[in-house]
Amino acid sequence: MSPSVLQCGLGEESATALPRFLCADSEDIPMLKGFRDFIMRGSVVDMAVGIVIGVAFTSLVSAFTDALINPLIKVFMGGGVKGGTFQISGVTFDPALFINAIITFLITAAVIYFLVVLPMNKFRARFMKAETPEETPADVALLTEIRDELRARRQG
Secondary structure (H helix, E strand, C coil), X not given: CCCCCCECCCCCCCCCECCHHHCCCCCCCHHHHHHHHHHHCHHHHHHHHHHHHHHHHHHXXXXXXXXXXXXXXXXXCCCCCCCCCEEECCEEECHHHHHHHHHHHHHHHHHHHHHHHHHHHHHHHHHHHXXXXXXXXXXXXXXXXXXXXXXXXXXX
């Protein structure tokens, strides 16, 4: 057995042992068993992956807007280091930061919508509809009841 394989039931001294609550036979600790079942569900893992990817994507979009969009906004609002800023009573206001945040939000929301939400909705519409059984029309249900009643009378 290779040393990189994780197994249950190994002693505490083994570096390849899984924590006890992740083992299938950890019935003696019901609270940890429930936690393990919750963590091992697919939806929780999918959600964690989605959050990590979302954070990484947000930082990518933020870098894009900070490096390219924010300087362009400042150029159009007066240029220079302090372009687009103004002061009132010694307090500096920078509307370019707010415009930059709006652009970051719109880019992130558009990408998530078009690359995640829209394909998922199409997937659900295509495959979930096929799984739902069609409801029997009322006249067919009534005829089925009459047929079953006639069979019961013949046999009884």
